[in-house]
Amino acid sequence: xxxxxxxxxxQVTQMGxxxxxxxxxxxxxxxxxxxxxxxxxxxxxxxxxxxNEISEKSEIFDDQFSVERPDGSNFTLKIRSTKLxxxxxxxxxSSGPRGSGxxxxxxxxxxxxxxxxxx
Amino acid sequence: GENVEQHPSTLSVQExxxxxxxxxxxxxxxNYFPWYKQELGKGPQLIIDIRSNVGEKKDQRIAxxxxxxxxxFSLHITETQPEDSAVYFCAALDTGTAxxxxxxxxxxxxxxx
Numbered sequence: 001x002x003x004x005x006x007x008x009x010x011q012v013t014q015m016g017x018x019x020x021x022x023x024x025x026x027x028x029x030x031x032x033x034x035x036x037x038x039x040x041x042x043x044x045x046x047x048x049x050x051x052n053e054i055s056e057k058s059e060i061f062d063d064q065f066s067v068e069r070p071d072g073s074n075f076t077l078k079i080r081s082t083k084l085x086x087x088x089x090x091x092x093x094s095s096g097p098r099g100s101g102x103x104x105x106x107x108x109x110x111x112x113x114x115x116x117x118x119x
Numbered sequence: 120g121e122n123v124e125q126h127p128s129t130l131s132v133q134e135x136x137x138x139x140x141x142x143x144x145x146x147x148x149x150n151y152f153p154w155y156k157q158e159l160g161k162g163p164q165l166i167i168d169i170r171s172n173v174g175e176k177k178d179q180r181i182a183x184x185x186x187x188x189x190x191x192f193s194l195h196i197t198e199t200q201p202e203d204s205a206v207y208f209c210a211a212l213d214t215g216t217a218x219x220x221x222x223x224x225x226x227x228x229x230x231x232x
Contacts, residue, residue: 033218043163043220106170
């Protein structure tokens with residue numbers, strides 16, 4: 001069964017450093033997302049991405065964040081200058097195989113997450 | 120924007136009993152309501168979903184009901200098993216105008232022997 005994969009599983013970084021979190025969405029999906037989950041809290045939306053453009057972003061997704069699809073398979077989240085409060089689990093998700101039409105954002109499948117620890 | 124409330128925050132049931140988790144949403148335009156199961160150290164796994172043109176959906180031991188008028192939806196798990204123990208999240212989405220899922224705060228379900 002196809003699944004979303006993410007690397008690394010755990011990233012430790014110093015405050016102020018840049019980090020790049022990587023995701024490989026399900027191969028025939030066209031819509032990609034990043035969510036985060038601070039320990040013990042609910043999952044929060046960061047950004048959605050389609051056709052090499054950001055479709056929607058939340059207030060959390062400020063100028064320190066960026067996303068990119070550098071090739072046909074990877075989808076990355078970059079945090080330019082990490083802060084202590086960026087420590088969280090970051091989940092990538094994908095949805096919307098061709099022909100899904102109005103249901104393109106339904107059935108978002110999540111990866112296993114990257115635990116980011118900022119010291 | 121959308122706000123999703125979920126309760127209870129924790130639920131303990133004996134194996135074989137039923138478990139019910141309830142969510143309410145605020146945006147009447149929301150029309151897609153998935154439920155995710157999250158096991159320790161893993162990502163959320165989609166287990167069932169319901170669209171606003173349907174009042175109930177069932178998949179083996181899991182069922183979801185939706186009351187659009189009252190803006191609430193519920194997850195029902197029957198004949199619970201120890202492997203059902205996890206954190207369950209409800210979510211809502213307005214597929215017409217948005218792409219983001221708005222999640223509830225989660226329910227930690229413990230199924231005891």
